[in-house]
Amino acid sequence: MALSDRILMGPGPCNPYPDAVAALGRPMLGHLDPEFLGILDETNDRLREVWKTSNRLTFPVSATGSAGMEICLVNVIEPGDAVVIGVNGVFGGRMVEVAERCGADVTRVDFEWGQPVDPEQLLDAHPNPKLIGVVHAETSTGVRSEIGELGANKGDALLLVDCVTSLGGIPVEIDEWGVDLAYSGTQKCLGVAPGLAPVTVSERARQFIVARPRSWYLDLNLISKYVDGEGARAYHHTAPISMIFSLHAGLGAVLDEGLENAWERHETCGRRLREGLTDLGFELFAVEGHRLPELTTVTVPDGVDDAVVRSRLLSDYGIEIGGGLGAYAGKVWRIGCMGHTARLRNVELLLAALTQLV
Template structure:
């Protein structure tokens, strides 16, 4: 209980955040965070909550009334959806091809539900055909749960055909869009998604701490029809709906005011850039990065058509010492990239180009630093080749795609 030695202010150094999140935060968002507080029941703050709901609807491409930012991180969004939609005994089909599918299966079990796993190798996707077969074989199924962007492997799960399949079998479609929202299309209404959650610290480029979340009327009806109350009071979406609803505003908890300031500004930046421009930027920078990395012998884990542009998961040749490179990147260059999780530990890097982190300058910086480190270790790499490969991609692209906000 002695007074601890925290006698100095924490003044973080500049970090170039190219890991699996958090991503870089725009100065306008940092500025929003530092604004003085208003009360969480202040009419001005209630307006801000309305603004965020409207901005999130545009971002999720949905008309769902229940579209909010939950007061917890992306994992709280995952738990809220599972805890509210899965009752004891409910069967839920869940795709497991990485850390987050595994986590979803665990959460379903903890709610007393029965996860019916469709397993795939890490880096692969869950084939629509497998979902179709499982749905036919396992009826009744309460929900199909898929991870749109598997952050542990860099795989993009196709979703276009799953919604209709779910409706045909009376199942809800639950989608984890933690890493995808704001970087690739997430079409909640068009794809027939019933529950979709995300995190703020990925392609929305806001600090971590909130979980954007949208629920279809069908999903809200399922919550109203529950036989048992949700185990969680904090994440009870019926209560949270009454708090965010403009007509009721029933006190539930004290919203994280400063974080919501930040999210509003981050979403404004997303809207100002425009969807197509933002997605094109993410694609281009990923293409340039991968072109450079391949000259260094680093190859993407997922198949070409299933690669996420914001989470570039590349396998390491045996000669590369994972920890040594990442330590040098962080200590000498201030650059963070991510290592592998679970079975991929030590075998892959996860390089995030999310939101503000997805910039031409950042790609060139990272490739240059890697070239230098590789040369220092004497690993075969032709100096300048990686940067050159990226430059080739950029010079062949449309200038408008390369513009920064």
């Protein structure tokens, strides 16, 4: 069977950091082995550094990013709770869907795709919501929204932020911004394989955790007795050991480089990519001032066949880029430079290949 070696420039997964790949093969340990628990504690410490938080309840959920969204909602939302959610792309829409399944009474505030959410409109949408939810970096559009203003003016509401495509790639400041609940994925700017959802929960949000959430697998009361560094560890479920080894190593690579340096590397790649694509005649999709360096979106020019070009990029160059979602399928490309993929050599190669193909 083929063992293709792709350059992954879609909306994630990226190519993982070599250290993260190597750690996957580390000898297996039991989930109650003191050595493994030490690695888990250290992973959570590293996550706190990357999240810029002192939240004690900070750990990787044993499932992918969308389970991070679900764990944040299912633990604090009870049927009938008022929730305000900003929607400027697919993942805001997903948050509405998940909140509704938790029984929330959702006020959905829509914004044009390609635009950020407007904090003021979100804050005005309901007099006293239990929770305000928003996506920091919309993976469907390549747009960054401002979080700090929401945190500063949220009042008694809990602020939930989707950081799947932002964490590790652009500044995320959980404590400074006043974020109560946030989740991410390992396969984007953290440069690790998909499979875990780092989450962080403020002490204030912990007061709102319901006694018996609808989900047992995602029950933070039970999970915190295992992941929490102090006291005896109570078994809840068997941790995904190898993936945690890998996250531990991937975070090590990011922190060895320096988080700010990693942001700068993503920024440099994004700038060059936007410039190169514009030179090739592409129009940028996300509004200026809110463009993610780690995920560039462009409209597919007239006369360029979306499927043909993406397929030839894959077959002739081994490069994956992403197509549009929803109404923008066939009309938009999403080009990621995340994690280990965020290297100028990859940007230059992609631009060279596109020069041949379009």
